[in-house]
Amino acid sequence: MTRALWKGWLKLAKVTVPVALYAAASTSDRVTFHTLNRATGHRINRQFVDAETGAVVDRDAQVKGYEVAPDDFIILDPEEIAAAIPDSDKTLTIEHFIPCASVDDVYFDKPYYLAPSSKDAAEPFALLVAGLRARNVVALAQTVLFRRFRTMLIRPNGAGLTGTTLNFDYEVRPASEALSDAPKVKIKGEMLDLARHIIDTKKGSFDPATFDDRYDAALAELVKAKIEGRRIKPKPAPKVSRQSDLLAALRQSAGKPDDAKPDQKPAPKPKRKAG
Incomplete structure (x- = not known):
């Protein structure tokens, strides 16, 4: 049975529902590696060392520090940090209801599942x-x-x-920081028609089962080959097509000859003259 990461209460006005929080995404099935000593094959332990003396620093001697100037730190003891953390009352309090599409997905962090944690919670949970x-x-x-x-x-x-x-808002970088240099180009005419045509022919639906983690699958195959004593030949690098003419590239992508117009009808055959 899946273990709950957190248990508490979901509160709406005067209604309180006991709930449990479960991870909705996990990386536990990915291929993972250990770092080894190549000479001995033994695992390597990670240690913290003093940047100046090189001496190993035990966990009990480690503290958090905030840099106020280059190489000038104020030390924060674990007790001070613990006292600054807000107390948890295990209550997930609903503050507002908003339209479904009103939150930009750049604000999304981690997904979880919420379920009732007792039989008595089933009805109020279902009502919500x-x-x-x-x-x-x-x-x-x-x-x-x-x-x-x-x-x-x-x-x-x-x-x-x-x-x-x-x-939080301070964690999300403004789009202008990355997109300010994007050129403003107006696309119209045949280029826009071709782009629409290509998009229409590529329409589909989102099915996560159809997306494979090719990197993880390749690592799993490599490990299997090593165990079986097989050698995997490196795959050739894919050929990159360089197309300097955007209009020609769009026409080729749409399956049209370079001199054709989008959805262009063939010219009518000349009628034979009577007699």
């Missing part, structure tokens, strides 16, 4: 799920989660709920 779905809204709730004050976006998922922790 039904209410969210009927009004087509999501809930914003706050609590201390894993020693941090967090905001969580809660939405229906079948008979349960999905809760996604949100990044």
